[in-house]
Amino acid sequence: xxxxxxxxxxxxxxxxxxxxxxxIVSLRKPLLVVISAIxxxxxxxxxxxxxxxxxxxxxxxxxxxxxxxxxxxxxxIYLSNLCKKKGIKSxxxxxxxxxxxxNEEFGNGRIDGINSSCLDNLIKKYEVVxxxxxxxxxxxxxxxxxxxxxxxxxxxxxxxxFKEKNVYLYKDVRGIYPTSINSINNKIRFYERLSYDExxxxxxxxxxxxxxxxxxxxxxSNIDIVIVHQNTRQEGSIxxxxxxxxxxxxxxxxxxxxxxxxxxxxxxxKELELLFKTQHIFIKEYKIYxxxxxxxxxxxxMMMVKKLIYxxxxxxx
Numbered sequence: 001x002x003x004x005x006x007x008x009x010x011x012x013x014x015x016x017x018x019x020x021x022x023x024i025v026s027l028r029k030p031l032l033v034v035i036s037a038i039x040x041x042x043x044x045x046x047x048x049x050x051x052x053x054x055x056x057x058x059x060x061x062x063x064x065x066x067x068x069x070x071x072x073x074x075x076x077i078y079l080s081n082l083c084k085k086k087g088i089k090s091x092x093x094x095x096x097x098x099x100x101x102x103n104e105e106f107g108n109g110r111i112d113g114i115n116s117s118c119l120d121n122l123i124k125k126y127e128v129v130x131x132x133x134x135x136x137x138x139x140x141x142x143x144x145x146x147x148x149x150x151x152x153x154x155x156x157x158x159x160x161x162f163k164e165k166n167v168y169l170y171k172d173v174r175g176i177y178p179t180s181i182n183s184i185n186n187k188i189r190f191y192e193r194l195s196y197d198e199x200x201x202x203x204x205x206x207x208x209x210x211x212x213x214x215x216x217x218x219x220x221s222n223i224d225i226v227i228v229h230q231n232t233r234q235e236g237s238i239x240x241x242x243x244x245x246x247x248x249x250x251x252x253x254x255x256x257x258x259x260x261x262x263x264x265x266x267x268x269x270k271e272l273e274l275l276f277k278t279q280h281i282f283i284k285e286y287k288i289y290x291x292x293x294x295x296x297x298x299x300x301x302m303m304m305v306k307k308l309i310y311x312x313x314x315x316x317x
Contacts, residue, residue: 001030001031001032001162001164002027002028002031002032003031003032003034003155003158003164003166003168004023004027004031004034004167004168004228005034005035005036005152005155005167005168005170006020006033006035006036006170007036007151007169007171007172008037008038008039009039009172010035010036011035011039011075011079011082017082019230019231020079020170020230021083021086021088023170023233024088024128029128030123030124030126030127030128031127031129032119032123032129032131032158033079033128033129033131034130034132034154034155034158035072035075035076035130035133035151036072036075036134036151037071037072037074037075037133038074038078045070045074045075046071047068047071047148050068050070051067051068054067061106061107062142064106065106065107065142065143065145066143069132069134069135069145072132072133072135072151073092073095073132076092076130079130080128080130083128083130088127088128089126089127089128090126090129090130091122091125091126091130092130093118093119093132095132095135095136095137095143096137096141097118097122098118098119098131098132098136098154099114099115099116099117100114100136100137101113101115101136101138102136102137102138102144103138104142104144106144107145109136109138109144109146109147110146111146114157114158116161116162119158131158133154133155134148134149134153135154146213147211147213149208149211150213150214151211152167152169152214152225153211153213155167155169156217156218156223156225157217159218159223160217160221165222165224166223166224166226167218167225168226168228169210169225169226169227169228170228170229170230171209171228171229172230173229173236174190174227174232174234174237175190175192175229175236175237176190176199176210176227176236177189177190177191177250178248178250178251179314188310188314190236191244192236192238192244193237193239193240193242193244194239194240194243194244194249195240195241195242195243196216196219196239197219198244198246198249198261199215199225199239200212200215200216200219200291201263201292203215204292205260205261206252206259207252207261209227210227210239215239218239222241224238224239224240225238225239225240226238226239227239246314247262247264247267247268247271247313248260248262248309248313248314249261249263251309255299256284256296256297256298256302257294257295257296258294258295258297258302258305259293259294260272260292260293260294260309261292262291262293263291265288265290265293266288269286269288269295272295275308275312276297276305276308279308281301281304281305281308282297282298282301283295283296283297284296284297284298
């Protein structure tokens with residue numbers, strides 16, 4: 001069995017739908033497919049559209065999670081119907097049939113256990129079982145969401161239950177890049193391999209290509225997360241036990257502050273401090289955390305900092 005996940009762009013238009021169905025047809029069965037809500041803000045069942053639709057928020061966290069879950073639930077049923085039209089024996093599982101039992105932290109649920117008996121039966125009966133991402137249920141059978149952008153987490157949880165060693169996340173990018181592709185050099189490469197801790201470090205500075213919860217769960221269960229480009233179907237970055245060995249893993253910039261991911265932030269800061277001094281770059285303020293650091297500098301020196309970081313740490317990836 002394979003466990004895969006499609007993001008919100010996989011059903012955006014007819015071309016995307018045709019490509020998604022073609023991928024499903026090509027893969028060995030049975031197949032567990034986790035699906036995110038379709039599209040971004042403006043699409044009818046996109047999560048942000050659902051949030052905006054109610055205006056000022058007066059409802060309880062419990063009611064709010066029911067609202068947020070609609071996008072994923074609709075996407076799962078929609079995709080199942082498309083599969084059936086193609087002659088694929090498919091079924092969209094409900095949040096209760098998935099069997100994920102969560103604590104009652106609405107909006108940010110943590111899974112306490114999974115009863116897979118219902119899914120076991122569905123997998124025997126259908127070629128493709130489609131799972132609405134990021135939804136679970138409480139002990140009172142109330143629907144609960146696991147946090148924004150956590151359909152990846154659902155995918156890894158299912159892999160841990162069914163003892164699968166890999167999950168495949170179909171994305172509209174080739175892999176995990178250390179920074180924006182166009183910000184420095186349009187030939188910048190993605191990582192072929194990253195360790196769990198390295199990816200968690202990148203998540204800590206705002207990288208959202210894979211959810212932090214998913215990576216933490218994958219680490220606990222020793223599951224490889226494979227990024228697959230949904231158009232070319234080529235495998236890109238693999239997150240697992242093998243390290244990239246880069247001191248500086250990636251960076252984000254917000255105005256005058258550089259957020260830098262590293263699993264050795266103390267050692268890295270000492271290097272950067274010396275480097276900046278030789279280039280007369282003034283550090284206004286810095287903070288060092290467990291797996292990243294932040295440095296504030298003058299905005300007019302930011303382009304120089306970008307180039308220095310790229311040339312020294314990322315050019316030979």
